[in-house]
Amino acid sequence: MAATTHHHNPDVNYINEFKGIGSWLTSLDHKRIGLMYMISVLTFFLFGGIAALGIRLELFSPGQTVMTADQYNQFMTYHGAIMVFMVIVPGIPAILGNFFLPIHVGAKDVAFPRLNLLSWYVFMVGALMGIATLFMHKVDTGWTFYTPYSIKTSGAATMMVVAAFIMGMSSILTGLNFIATVHKLRCPGMTMYRMPLFVWAIYSTAILQLLATPVLGITLLLLAAERILGVGIFDPALGGDPVLFQHFFWFYSHPAVYIMILPAMGVVSELIAAFSRKTIFGYTAIAYSSLGIAAVSFFVWGHHMYVSGQSETAGIVFSFLTMLVGVPTAIKMFNWLATLYRGSISFQSPMLFALGFLFLFMIGGVTGIMLATLAVDVHFHDTYFVVAHFHYVMVGGTLMALMGGFYYWFPKMFGKMYNEGLARVTFVFIFIGFNVTFFPQFILGAMGMPRRYFDYIPAYESLNKISTVGSWLIGIGFLISLYVIIDGLLRGKKAPANPWGAKTLEWQVPSPPPHTNFHHDPVVTAGPYEYR
């Protein structure tokens, strides 16, 4: 199309070059596909968020309050399934990764643009199938689909499983595309060690998506076969082994945890360097620790299964390997801290989210070590301690980074500035609300309250009440964010090319970027964080 014959008109960009909804739905432009992912993921986030508020509302008091036990189990299932498969896994890679990875490496697009668009359609088909089960007999298996419960339960579990399988295919296509882009489409001078750390993180994530997701696919297909044909592989009544299901499931789902958190780490590396105006400390160590985390994450899945009936030997091996994942994570934390040292730190809203990330991820990290410890995990396994831990990592970590990254790149994506004051208010609400919601859950877990409980003993009441109030604060925070976004889109001031004074490639092109990203083919001569 008009790609190669671009006139350097400063008012023409990827948003207004082509017009009409059809030009979006058939667009091969990675930036537009990123925005399409953004709209869909944010919509699903709304669904998942409403389910979360419902869960907390029911748990405000013991006993049945606003819904029945069965309804609660459905809320819990949809909250988990939507947030994992439709929000956090595609979240940062498919939105921010799609938009910025090609620009970061100086490419005009991802390696396979048609595949990229296909992955969005596949994702939408899977997601809408998942949502459609809401109008059928609702699923109540929990997002983990543990057998034999998931075989026996009525409800549209088969359809949900197939939906997750389809979304997995989309995830594979995205990952495949990013790997090929990083390997093959770097511009002249862009060596692997001049790539921004965000790219390293997305690259590591892509490897995980590619290698882990197929196993989830076959596991879910086997589960569907189990429900339809009664094959008996995972059904103990037919001689199968339900613990094997857990092995297969976590072979994907543990790396998936890193699919969720690695991109967030990448975003935070960008934010900390940009808002400290300082080169990142230990670039190589951070880059390799991303790859290291990705590699080791395949060897640790059994730490979800210490009390599952897995053998003691396997538990010990998995605990040992899990401890090793802690090391690259610690390196990242200390290197970010060292980057702050003698920096020129500005507290604009993206940076607030980055610092908030460090705070929450620290807590998520150390509680992760506690859960990796065999004897302690026996007590904590499947209690609210685990719930609090992974929310600190996935919400406190990933969602904070997503919000920070979103504010950071908003001017680039839309060419408009947002209301900085209100953005800071959203941070205050989300950060405080988050801690009020989830910190009490650590204590509840230590006291022994199991997860996925519709009802609880009176001793747990006051902490549950605090937690529910916190969830309202988070809700308000996100409502304000929504206002900030809409307000910025409608009334925002025109954004300059580089509002933060950052050094990576995307800030060297106009806001918003032109259709082909660069007016002149870029040639890179230095690293991504040359603040001298």
Place this chain on the structure above:
Amino acid sequence: MNEPKDVHHIVDYKILLKSGAALFALTFLTMIAFWNHHHLGAFAAPIAFLIAGVKAAIVMMFFMGLKYDSTMNRIIFGLGFFFLAVLMAFSALDIWTRVPVLGTI
């Protein structure tokens, strides 16, 4: 990334023919081993899979052209098998080392 010098490597016709012939021969060998599996005993299965492994290697190297491809592509394809082995090894580790709890009954 270590690219091959000739981008469009053409696998020689004779090599393809030899590979095909070798695959046919190995398939017959598999059957010969199968007919004699009473003599082979416990080795029957490993031998069958060893032959299958050789056949797979021939397909990968000559038909799929991995022998003439870039190192990166070889690493990528190898990674698939490596992580498959990881899945197998750890799942088996658990199931093989389970201790029955009903010793006394």
Place this chain on the structure above:
Amino acid sequence: MSTVESHASHEHHFAHHFKSADHEFLTSKQGIWLFMVTEILMFGGLFVAYFIFHHIYPGMFAEGAKSLDWRMGFGNTLVLIFSSFTMALGIHQIQKGHNKKAVLSLALTILCGAIFMVVKYFEYTHKFHLGLYPGKYLDVAKVGAEHANLGMYFGFYYLMSGMHGLHVLIGMALIAWVLFRTMRGDFHSHYYTPVEGVGIFWHIIDLIWIFLFPLLYLVG
């Protein structure tokens, strides 16, 4: 997208984000290899489950394998290997510019795939006739099964060979597509990326069958 394939000239216009046609070719090829990894891991998951349950229920698996006819599997193995050869040959011929010969090779490949599927069809209908259905549908009384969970073996059998058969069908469709494009004259010695990709996919199908054959038919 600016990948406009030209019919008349022998020049391939590569997409705007690549430096050259070779750049596009190598990138596409890597993409295909990356995709093949997911195929290996997906089928591999089935293999792992098979091995584990084979270890737990050796007798039941032996009983299941006995009811399979090795002649069918053996014949199909030869057919599929031959098809892999003709596929590789087809690429070889396109690379050399012998498009007419390539059309013949590709057509032979599709024919082999069709023979494979016909044999599969007879195998399946025969099994159904005997009551050897997968999982809980297996007619234990009719079959006279010694092991109550024989359905698991046939669950594996139908899932593995069924998934493989599905890949054969997809492969045949893809080869038909590149065959059509070869006849149209889309490909030449410097542009044949789709043929190369479909070829690698077809070889993966062969690769998986090479392991499925001893696994299902021989080792019992």
Place this chain on the structure above:
Amino acid sequence: MMWMNVARAQSLMPTRGTEVASQVSNLYSFLLIVSFIASAILIGGMIFFAWKYKRKTDNDKTPYISHSTALEFLWSFIPLVIFLGVFVWGWYVYHQMRDMPKDALEIHVVGKQWAWETQYKSGVKASNLVVAPIDTDVKLIMSSNDVIHSFYVPSFRIKQDVVPGRYTALWFKANKLGEFHIFCTEYCGTQHSGMIGTMKIVSREDYDRWLEEESKVGLLPLAERGAKVFQVKACASCHSVSDAVVKVGPSLWQRFGHEEETSSGEKVMFDENYIRESVLNPNAKIVKGFPSNVMPSFQGQLSEVEMAALIEYLKGLK
């Protein structure tokens, strides 16, 4: 040690009922202290740097510090040593949990949707109740009737999934008298959160007395025996008996001798035969407004006498 005691007091874990529980608490307290120190360094450092190096002017120059191999080695090596130490400690305690004592008192526990059934060697049965003597090695041999459950006693810091189709085990040696909670910690459906039982630790004499009393159930009047069956089979988790409140299934209070409307619209008399059928084949005639496939069948689980006792008990619910 003072630190340890402070941490233990602040750990907010439930009462320690076994020696293993104390060891878990100690390890957890250690972890809390280490985590607190690590957080103080990192989060404290972050806040300090953020305050100290706040941007002053828009033209601030920052030094170009690319890396420091020594520092980076240090902050990967020190955490590694700590992590491995924690791993070994955790392994040591875990091994004690998993190493089954030889001559333990064995109690069978069966998890089912949604109750725990315990069976003692003398034939005594209980539901949602494990009675065990103090200072004695007790081994629970567990299995499940339907889906995966998980047997969890917070005060003992022990937990084990109860997997259908196989046996798993737990052991404990209580050193504290009293009643402790048993929770199900593996999601198992509607009443997952209702699968709460009691772990009752009593003296050796009380334990023997309890077993003795329970084994006399056979001499009780029929209706009382039926009440016992009702309790042992955990019918009460789904059916109320003292009022008309609807739990998972219909209330059984004052139903005997009345007509029920079934989901297919026909009327059926709530009599001996209907009770019998509903216990053995629950889905045959579902009361209107209730889902099918929820109640498990008790086929083969009740003797004729027990069935008669149950019917007699339901007759008397007024």
